[in-house]
Amino acid sequence: MSQPTNFRTVGQTMRKKDSMQLLLGKGVYTDDIVRSRSPLVVKLLRSPHANAIVQSIRTDIAKKVPGVVDVYTWEDVPQKRFAIAGQTFPEPSPYDRLILDRHVRFVGDAVAIVAAEDEKAAQKALKLIKVEYQVLEPLLDFRTAKDNPLLVHPEEDWFPPCPVGGDNRRNLVASGLEQDGDVDAVMADCDIVIDRTYHTRAFNQAMMETFRSYCEMDVYGRLHVISSTQIVFHTRRILSNALGIPKSRIRVEKPRIGGGFGAKQTAVCDVYPAFVALKTGRPAEIIYTREESQIAGSPRHEMQVRVRLGASKEGRIRVLDLYTLSNSGAYGEHGPTTVGLSGHKSIPLYTASLEAFRFGYDVVYTNVQAAGAYRGYGATQGLFALESAVNELAEKLGQDPTRLRDANMLREGMYMPAYYGETARACALDRCMERCRQIFDWEHKYPVRDMGDGRIRAAGVAMAMQGSCISNLDVGSAVVRLADDGTFNLMIGAADMGTGCDTVLAQMTAECMDCSVDDVAVFGADTDASPYDSGSYASSTTYLTGKAVSEACDKLKKNLIGIAAELLSCPEDSLEFVKGGVKELGGEQRFVSLTQLAVKSQLNSSHTAEAAASCASPVSPPPYMVGMAEIEVDTRTGVVTVLDYKAVVDCGTPINPALARIQTEGGIVQGIGHTLMENVTYGSRGQILENSFMQYRLPTRLDMGKLQVEFESSFEPTQPFGAKSIGEIVINTPAPAIAHAIYRATGVWHRTLPITAEQIALGLET
């Protein structure tokens, strides 16, 4: 579909509405807002053991520390299990947590809660809690977890709200199998079969603002939560489940958020200050240290993906067989759902030539940090595996890997059996490839070049896709209101976590109401005042909440025509909404301005100058992307320097091109991080060794080479502005593209991330 060009505000680059406040350092984040209320400091005593039972716990000495208000243990908390994953009810994630559990399941699991007047008292109390553990053997290798006699969740009250193939007696969070066509027959008929296994680790989102939440009892005696969260409504339900109080007694709001990337799609820390506020009646705040965020957060699922790819000798990809083993860690948050994307958001890329596919998976419990949602959500892992396997096929056949993809890739109009049976209504993947080849200068950069002194330059390529919401499930909502002075208020339940969705949705409002973006004031998100929205995740806000904005605006226009009809004493069907007000179609062509309408709506009026809309979607249109990397490998040290990264993205209509570009650049750099330098390894006790930014090395501005991003737009017909998503897909291409380039330079395929200099140097020795 081609893109209509008649938008005024949509498609324009403009500043985020909160830019200047953020750049000038105003106090707009959780702790900035609440610290003047002198909240109790909440700290957690964490388990040093990966698997242990608390035999006895003494808190009497700790409680005597001056300034300590109380100390809570497993004996003090409700004994009903819940999940902290931010998902629509009933959640696919198992109810396998307690606020504090006698059975601790990873190094860092919460053992006790300390509430104190200040940090020092809390720290002192932590040291004075005496715990005796019955230390159990930990289950640390996820490859041996399924049906292992060591059980991570042996408890009787483990509860899965959805049937997702989980079984706590088998260490299974979920399992499944889906297929189309006769995989074994087609595979047997293939000239060439690539059978490879790939491994990715539990990478950390490492958002700059660590997990934090503040809770107080409000004037009505309700629990009022101010949390750095992507999911205010889900957090309300999670707290209700955890604390055993009605949802109506809880209000959750989010201020500005210092980054999320999915980490804050899980209520990682809210239950602790909420419990303290309920118990003490006093405001309470928890702020995770960077170490806590690294070891007890909600990182990416470690996955091992086996790809069996069958092709003809001409390079036609005829059959794909993926099996993903996913490590959910100690708890099951997002386990059943992330694994699905490793197949659903990779296999469909090769729809054009595919005769059959199979996708099987197991998600297992182990005694390491529980995983959760991280940008890409399983697609990142699956695409590293499949795109690497396709590159291995091309290299084996001696074909240009971009041309091989041209011959196999999904194209507009195709029905996708591996993608929920949806049709690719808007797909510019072919144009993305063509354009990326051009701007990257693939013809000249793909050949391996020896630069002398052991330095070799080479290039690699990868494609990616994602979704634009969770179809037939999640809900996006908007309320649009005419304000007194003829401007508009937009109320949302989606969470701007720095992505700019407040601005993007305001642009859509301005487009619909034919006004300036400056005349749209955005409010969100607050469970007491926002319309219900699942929250900002699953790449859904632009697509789904954007759709709701458009529908709410349509309804508001009708309401405003109603008010104008009353003012003018004429029938509604003789009026139309125009820029700045409502106009009579014929007759005297009388005009009522928005300000007049606003005044009238507040004076002897029974019309509401407000409209709400909620949307779900039967489809989740994929965005598409091609990424190409040029690197230089120093074969003496194994050090890889990323020289050049070019990407072309089809996200439908980019609503705000500057913000779409920054999303893409940011995602690529995160991808470079988990490809080359971010690592997660465990010590003998199961403790995470990369527990600070000293060890967990994020890319700096010296690590990412030159980035260039372009858009090949399509127009998604199921969205009023033709938009799809951008936030997640952008993290997916670096790992397979750079791994490909490293192979080109060194002759060694690296199938485990990250590919560190050490790994490369060792690979060259053998």
Added chain:
Amino acid sequence: MEITLTLNGRTVTASISPDLLLIDFLRDHGCLSVKRGCESEVCGLCTVLMDGQPILSCSMLTARAAGHSIYTLEGLQAEAQEFVGFIADQGADQCGFCNPGFVMNTIALLRENPDPTDDEIRAFLAGNLCRCSGYEGQLRGIRSFLNTRNAKKEENA
């Protein structure tokens, strides 16, 4: 212990605990722009200026700032306003949590080297992590500011 220092141009005398970190002192004194990101001198979020030099306030005892002049972004709003709009134009502010530290270090850079090259900008700001933007947009913003300023200078010359 009692200390006296200059905070954003005003003399402040306070009674502090000897182990109080400068970042906590500053946040307690209303300088909410100063953010804690890593606690290990890696991320640059807590950057402030001491006697004009950028330092990491998460790793400095308040006692060591006694007798010195500390500036946070609260005290340098006008100087920041000269260029941060160009970063906003790129959308590179994103979540904003790293912005104050990065803006403070950019102020230090531009004071020391008013017309830096792209590589000099990258090198000077290498200690300021950002997880959202991928850095290119921040660079484009600063570059655009410098180009605009230099063009104006030429016009006036």
